[in-house]
Amino acid sequence: MQIIGIIISLIIAGIFGFGLMKSEWINRSGFIKWVLIAALVMKVIGTYFQQALYTYYYTDRSTADIYRFFDDGVLLKEVFFFKSKSDFFSIMFNIRTDNTHFHHSYFEKMNAWIKPFESGFYNDNHIMIKLNALFNFISFDQYEVNGILFSLLGFTGLLALITSLIEKSNFRNLALILTCLFPSSLLWLVGGLKETLLIAALGGLIFSYFNIAINGYYKPKILVLAFLSLVVLASVKVYFLMAIIPALIIHYVYVRFKLSAFAGIATWIAVIAIGFIGTKTIDFDSIGYISAKQTDFINHMDETKAGSAFKMETMEPTLIGLLKYSPVALSNSLLKPIFPSSFAEMLMLLENIVFWAVVLLALLSLKNASVSKTHWIWLVPFSLALLILIGTTTPVLGAIMRYRAPIILLLIIAITPYLPSQLTKYFA
Numbered sequence: 032m033q034i035i036g037i038i039i040s041l042i043i044a045g046i047f048g049f050g051l052m053k054s055e056w057i058n059r060s061g062f063i064k065w066v067l068i069a070a071l072v073m074k075v076i077g078t079y080f081q082q083a084l085y086t087y088y089y090t091d092r093s094t095a096d097i098y099r100f101f102d103d104g105v106l107l108k109e110v111f112f113f114k115s116k117s118d119f120f121s122i123m124f125n126i127r128t129d130n131t132h133f134h135h136s137y138f139e140k141m142n143a144w145i146k147p148f149e150s151g152f153y154n155d156n157h158i159m160i161k162l163n164a165l166f167n168f169i170s171f172d173q174y175e176v177n178g179i180l181f182s183l184l185g186f187t188g189l190l191a192l193i194t195s196l197i198e199k200s201n202f203r204n205l206a207l208i209l210t211c212l213f214p215s216s217l218l219w220l221v222g223g224l225k226e227t228l229l230i231a232a233l234g235g236l237i238f239s240y241f242n243i244a245i246n247g248y249y250k251p252k253i254l255v256l257a258f259l260s261l262v263v264l265a266s267v268k269v270y271f272l273m274a275i276i277p278a279l280i281i282h283y284v285y286v287r288f289k290l291s292a293f294a295g296i297a298t299w300i301a302v303i304a305i306g307f308i309g310t311k312t313i314d315f316d317s318i319g320y321i322s323a324k325q326t327d328f329i330n331h332m333d334e335t336k337a338g339s340a341f342k343m344e345t346m347e348p349t350l351i352g353l354l355k356y357s358p359v360a361l362s363n364s365l366l367k368p369i370f371p372s373s374f375a376e377m378l379m380l381l382e383n384i385v386f387w388a389v390v391l392l393a394l395l396s397l398k399n400a401s402v403s404k405t406h407w408i409w410l411v412p413f414s415l416a417l418l419i420l421i422g423t424t425t426p427v428l429g430a431i432m433r434y435r436a437p438i439i440l441l442l443i444i445a446i447t448p449y450l451p452s453q454l455t456k457y458f459a
Contacts, residue, residue: 032086036175037079043176044075047183057190061200062207063458070211071186077217078182082174084218097223099143100156101174104163106141108172111164123161158266159225178222185220185227188234189440195234195241196406196444204458206447209389213443214382215436225267230437232267235260236275244283271437274416277302282409295408307350322348324424332426339376341367343426353423360422361415364435368428379432386439393449402448410445414438 048071051057052064085095092098111119114136121128122137138144143156163177170176189210197203210216219226239257242248264272281302285295310317325346332340343363346356365386371377421434 032079032082033173033175036170036173039170039173040078040175040179041075044071044179044183047071056194060190060194061203062190063204066204066207066458070207073211073217074182074186074221075179077221078178079175081218081222081224082178093142096143096159096225097174097178100159100223101163101177103141103143103156103160104165104167104177105172106137107160107164108167110137123164155225155267155269158263159223159228162228163223174223181223181227182221184231188231189220191234191238192230192441192444195237196441197448198402199448201452201455201458202448202450205450205455206444208458209447210440210443213385213439214378215432215439218378219433219436220440224433226433226436228263229268229271230440232260232263233271233275233437233441236264237279240279244279245286270420271417274413277306278409278413281412282405285408286405292408299408299412316348318350318353319348321353321420321423322346328424328430329426338373339368339428339430340426341428346423353419356423357419360419363422363425364418364431365422367431375429375432379428382432382439386443389443389446389450392451393446396451397449406445410441414442 048068051067051071057067082097085092085097089095092102107119107122110122118133118137120126122133141160144154144160146154146156162181166177166180170180189207193203193206193210197206220230221227235256239253239260242250242253243257261272264275281295281298284290284298290298307317322345325343329343329345344359346352366383368376368380371380417438418435421431421438425431425434
């Protein structure tokens, strides 16, 4: 870790925090200043802690995503200064890069551009490498600066999610503190990881959706935010985009036509059926793709010998096979580990206990909650689909904790308004 990088990143975080306090959006949202400062400080500390973890504990730089993407970003930036500016822009915009010149001159020298096990659909490493390359123009190749920039993007997405899903300011402040205290939020939703960028794009998309579709707010900046969020989601985690689009469409229909809960569920079943038939029509085997991703990860696990790996039975690549595997997948995503064997697994167990305690407390207070319940028509199926996908394809507990982090964060935000109001007495 570089002292100069830490100093520059702290200055950037301070400027961001100052601008946040002066923001009209933040002032309208009802966030208390000390809560915002505390949450931002936690995110900054989490960014440095994550870097320290990947620097001094997991010492293999070639297997640490924050450094793999960063180092490749340095190489890509050097293409602009020392190789060819036209090649740099061709890579940035994917213009005729599928040839031997780009592979031999650039991609084969990178650590993360080409995945060792690739199922052939898309490569979500590329956007992280490209963003690191852009950040390197202003960070002078200091990872600390890049890490803080990613964390600030993620923090902004978190604020957008909270203001979109929660109406009362006291519960918004509680949600911000809760989410920032979760281990996943401090470990995986900071720094130069895909999940940090994912939460930024997810927050931007949901914020745009509620402003445009529900409130009829068609300002150009909101339309631009929606477009950028869609592009980033499609680039970093396309399965999130494939799940969130039908979910938000169903929410819109549910609210617009005031459907009953039964009609909402029936609409979901119809959409899933249409989607499944549609993928068959265009000759894309979605179940087969999930099975291929499972195989990819098992192969990767066998190669890297991950410490928190567990034996995963392979799924039968059929719809029936996926349905049969779903309870096991949800157990992998939300219940394991039962008997932790390392500090990392103990941390995951602690997070599971806290998450389920929050869920139970919300259920016990449900009858007293005076909040809109329309979010659940899209949030529950969306979350279940992604948790099943993660639990089906990921045989490593540490990776599950990381991949599920945005979903856990989203669920905690949505659950917060159902918690007892006594918990918000310091946030009024």
